[in-house]
Amino acid sequence: MNKVxxxxxxxxxxxxxxxxxxxxxxxxxxxxxxVRELIRQEKRNLGLVCLVGGMAVDWLSAAGVIDRFIGxxxxxxxxxxxxxxxxxxxxxxxxxxxxxxxxxxxRLGAGARNLPFLPTRGMLGSDLIDINDNLTLLQDPFTxxxxxxxxxxxxxxxxxxxHRADARGNVQIEPTIKWPDLGxxxxxxxxxxVTAEEIVDTEVLRRNPDRTVLPGFAxxxxxxxxxxxxxxxxxxxxxxxxAFHLEWIKVARDDEATQAFLQKYVYEPATQADYLAAVGxxxxxxxLTR
Amino acid sequence: xADYGEYTIDELMCAxxxxxxxxxxxxxxxxxxxxxxxxxxxxLRTHAPELVWLAGAAGVDPRPDRVPASTLESPxxxxxxxxxxxxGDFWNYAQSGRHLxxxxxxxxxxxxxxxxxxxxxxxxxxxxKVRLPxxxxxxxxxxxxxxxxxxxxxxxxxxxxxxxxxxxCPGYLGGGDERxxxxxxxxxxxxxxxxxxxxxxxxxxxxxLRSVHPGVxxxxxQEATGFELLVPSSVEETPKPTAExxxxxxxxxxxxxxxxxxxxxx
Numbered sequence: 033m034n035k036v037x038x039x040x041x042x043x044x045x046x047x048x049x050x051x052x053x054x055x056x057x058x059x060x061x062x063x064x065x066x067v068r069e070l071i072r073q074e075k076r077n078l079g080l081v082c083l084v085g086g087m088a089v090d091w092l093s094a095a096g097v098i099d100r101f102i103g104x105x106x107x108x109x110x111x112x113x114x115x116x117x118x119x120x121x122x123x124x125x126x127x128x129x130x131x132x133x134x135x136x137x138x139r140l141g142a143g144a145r146n147l148p149f150l151p152t153r154g155m156l157g158s159d160l161i162d163i164n165d166n167l168t169l170l171q172d173p174f175t176x177x178x179x180x181x182x183x184x185x186x187x188x189x190x191x192x193x194x195h196r197a198d199a200r201g202n203v204q205i206e207p208t209i210k211w212p213d214l215g216x217x218x219x220x221x222x223x224x225x226v227t228a229e230e231i232v233d234t235e236v237l238r239r240n241p242d243r244t245v246l247p248g249f250a251x252x253x254x255x256x257x258x259x260x261x262x263x264x265x266x267x268x269x270x271x272x273x274x275a276f277h278l279e280w281i282k283v284a285r286d287d288e289a290t291q292a293f294l295q296k297y298v299y300e301p302a303t304q305a306d307y308l309a310a311v312g313x314x315x316x317x318x319x320l321t322r
Numbered sequence: 323x324a325d326y327g328e329y330t331i332d333e334l335m336c337a338x339x340x341x342x343x344x345x346x347x348x349x350x351x352x353x354x355x356x357x358x359x360x361x362x363x364x365x366l367r368t369h370a371p372e373l374v375w376l377a378g379a380a381g382v383d384p385r386p387d388r389v390p391a392s393t394l395e396s397p398x399x400x401x402x403x404x405x406x407x408x409x410g411d412f413w414n415y416a417q418s419g420r421h422l423x424x425x426x427x428x429x430x431x432x433x434x435x436x437x438x439x440x441x442x443x444x445x446x447x448x449x450x451k452v453r454l455p456x457x458x459x460x461x462x463x464x465x466x467x468x469x470x471x472x473x474x475x476x477x478x479x480x481x482x483x484x485x486x487x488x489x490x491c492p493g494y495l496g497g498g499d500e501r502x503x504x505x506x507x508x509x510x511x512x513x514x515x516x517x518x519x520x521x522x523x524x525x526x527x528x529x530x531l532r533s534v535h536p537g538v539x540x541x542x543x544q545e546a547t548g549f550e551l552l553v554p555s556s557v558e559e560t561p562k563p564t565a566e567x568x569x570x571x572x573x574x575x576x577x578x579x580x581x582x583x584x585x586x587x588x
Binding site: 057058059060083104105106107109110113117118121122127128130131133134135137141152154155156157158159160163177178207208209210211212214215216265267268271272274 | 381409441464
């Protein structure tokens with residue numbers, strides 16, 4: 033079955049109020065073209081799941097797309113805190129379900145396997161358990177020891193960015209570190225939307241089947257988006273855009289400047305080519321691929 | 323000739339942390355952890371060549387040519403012998419009880435019983451005064467029997483507080499045997515700051531001054547701390563980094579000065 037869509041069609045599969053699991057680390061591998069399209073389509077009241085969220089969380093907070101965040105941390109690491117997210121949380125517009133990494137993995141692991149919950153020994157003694165209805169202490173029925181039961185989480189859709197995919201939705205990743213974003217997000221989610229640097233013939237995938245991380249039967253939509261993770265890094269293809277992160281850090285302190293920034297980089301560019309031109313065109317991209 | 327007898331505070335902190343890593347240990351690092359990363363790289367080049375480093379908690383035995391601009395980006399785990407898959411590999415090993423017994427923790431607040439907060443400042447969790455990055459792996463590492471080594475480049479009463487606003491990383495909780503009663507093993511072992519090295523008293527589990535850095539007085543450390551420290555009758559001076567350690571850190575491990583940036587050294 034041909035799963036190739038336009039980015040508008042793919043993001044059209046997401047409804048207001050749903051939970052989106054977003055591949056993302058502080059400055060890595062975020063499907064930013066999908067994030068921009070969520071903002072352009074003016075989605076509202078989305079929940080967002082990340083292990084560690086970066087600029088995407090900031091943009092989605094600033095644009096009023098998300099009203100809850102489920103994950104372990106939000107930070108742009110060397111570039112600092114996500115100030116628009118921070119402001120939205122401090123102002124009560126975004127609610128945080130903060131989970132340790134094993135707890136997030138347990139919630140999603142249970143979701144993937146159609147189990148009611150999975151336990152972890154993490155978080156015991158922390159203040160994270162009491163404030164969260166999706167976590168509760170449980171006696172191990174075999175030994176009586178206390179563990180933390182983590183309720184199953186089934187996101188409505190997972191957003192993934194990959195190095196290549198074929199039209200049937202088989203997805204390949206070059207040798208790189210694989211975060212839970214790839215290990216469990218797509219397995220726990222009801223739908224999986226993938227952007228890929230390139231869509232290739234299936235024969236190309238057959239040369240390195242060990243690099244295929246998602247089988248086509250588990251993928252709902254594939255969109256070809258070159259440099260689709262910019263301004264985050266996507267190794268080995270390109271590094272993170274330092275200048276763009278610094279620009280964002282600066283404008284994110286001010287709401288008006290933030291909206292002007294989103295206008296310039298999110299609302300106005302109609303296509304990925306327009307977006308790449310807006311962020312500095314071939315010259316900038318060449319710097320990042322060196 | 324460069325003078326390696328002069329050292330900066332980041333170099334002393336790196337050398338102090340490095341001494342905690344034993345040959346054959348397994349250690350990993352998280353994001354924005356320049357001093358722990360440099361300490362691991364220093365230990366590997368000096369007393370602990372068989373130290374196993376999981377860069378970014380994923381890249382096994384990497385060979386970065388220097389401390390890069392990020393401790394959670396690809397240049398850190400270059401030439402790894404394996405990439406651990408985070409969900410399936412790393413957290414299995416970290417939870418097994420058989421691996422990764424030591425973990426370096428950086429957090430916005432640390433209290434007198436070694437509990438750390440990287441979640442929120444303020445009383446109302448859902449309407450915080452300051453939303454911090456979040457617990458990430460701290461709540462796991464604090465509960466999974468690890469020996470916790472804290473580092474703090476800005477020792478002041480707002481970062482070393484009597485009681486954290488929120489426990490993101492469980493230490494000795496309310497002190498005494500509270501941690502044991504929950505069945506938790508391991509716990510906070512050492513705190514390395516820009517002023518001193520501290521540990522925890524065996525019975526009360528209260529933070530205790532162990533050594534002051536050269537040029538720093540006990541009074542200065544107490545004044546910079548938001549609670550009363552246990553101070554033994556004689557407090558030693560923290561050993562200075564050796565000239566060879568300084569040379570390695572400055573010329574080989576961190577020539578771009580990422581640790582200096584982290585420690586606010588001009």
